[in-house]
Amino acid sequence: MADYLAELSGELEVINERIALKSEVNETWELYTDGASCAEGAGAGLVLVSSNGEEHTYALRFNFDVTNNEAEYEALLAGLNIAQKMNIVKLRAFTDSQLVANQFSGSFEAHDPSMQKYLQLLKETAARFEYFELAQVPRSQNKKADALSKLAALTFSHFQKQVWVEELPSKSIDSDLMVASVTEAQPNWMEPILQYIRNDILPEDSREARLVRERAPMYIIQDDVLYRKSYCGPMMRCVGPIEAEMLVEEVHNGSYKLADMEGRTLPNAWHAVLLKRYYA
Incomplete structure (x- = not known):
């Protein structure tokens, strides 16, 4: 795993250099x-x-x-x-x-x-x-x-x-006709990461600053939206507490059901736990 991450980091640096050169030209x-x-x-x-x-x-x-x-x-x-x-x-x-x-x-x-x-x-x-x-x-x-x-x-x-x-x-x-706008409460868990990636600003608390600095490389901003990177799958869109609550309600009220590895439908309480883990 260490060799894989080291090799992947080198490839990402090469790709970023190519993009920078093209943008300059x-x-x-x-x-x-x-x-x-x-x-x-x-x-x-x-x-x-x-x-x-x-x-x-x-x-x-x-x-x-x-x-x-x-x-x-x-x-x-x-x-x-x-x-x-x-x-x-x-x-x-x-x-x-x-x-x-x-x-x-x-x-x-x-x-x-x-x-x-x-x-x-x-x-x-x-x-x-x-x-x-x-x-x-x-x-x-x-x-x-x-x-x-x-x-x-x-x-x-x-x-x-x-x-x-x-x-x-x-x-x-x-x-x-399909645009839906969600106004999130500020600040939320994404704000410190966004501030650090955009403006290189860290929280005043040293412990929180260290955590933000460690977590920031796992995230990326595209079209003003925060995503969590994934090495083995697509990037995951991050949401705030209000939108997370809407997603939980939609899962409960809609036709989609969460199930465990054996196909059994999970209780409502587990829906919220899994969604919070996935989107946060």
């Missing part, structure tokens, strides 16, 4: 997108290419009905969101949709209400980049994204391991 990435809609389903294919030719392929399957034009917009918006999460600041995007490219440039007007919403959202998302350009390319120059979108719309069985697959539950223009 501020290179311009290229994004190729394509959306597909058919009777069997709908999906999108994305290909992100760095200036040195490094490619990142991504596929999306939509769990909602869309037209071909809506699928093209969804593909482009998903690509922009992924680029932002990768800290890309300069982006040149390509789509084989004449309608999307010309509506963005202003050559075509968006008369349909859904197209107007998609166009407005696209402009707002594009404005977050230091540099953004959108151009139309022939389908012959967009073969990878086109193939990924068709595979995502039809099946996942032929994807290779390096292709990421994600399912979107709703349209991007409907996302504001």
Whole structure:
């Protein structure tokens, strides 16, 4: 275990150095997108290419009905969101949709209400980049994204391991209907860790300061949300006491049940104990 952790720490340092070097260069990435809609389903294919030719392929399957034009917009918006999460600041995007490219440039007007919403959202998302350009390319120059979108719309069985697959539950223009805000009581158990990671501020009490310094490397902040790292699984989102109580109530009142290793349903008291251990 000691050798494994030592080796993992070295790999993380190399990855962080690579990210720092890329952010300093501020290179311009290229994004190729394509959306597909058919009777069997709908999906999108994305290909992100760095200036040195490094490619990142991504596929999306939509769990909602869309037209071909809506699928093209969804593909482009998903690509922009992924680029932002990768800290890309300069982006040149390509789509084989004449309608999307010309509506963005202003050559075509968006008369349909859904197209107007998609166009407005696209402009707002594009404005977050230091540099953004959108151009139309022939389908012959967009073969990878086109193939990924068709595979995502039809099946996942032929994807290779390096292709990421994600399912979107709703349209991007409907996302504001699903926003839920929880105001936590301050301060809570997360506050000392957040203060230390963000501002390098420790509690005045020496014992608490030592505990925070020891625990902080196990946590990371992404999109202003605190997560606990996991070496063998996904990162775990941290919650405060109010949201933890809501989760406990939802488990008790909803259709989900916690069970022990033998499949027996646990008493309500154990629900709270397990949730507090997991989320704290």
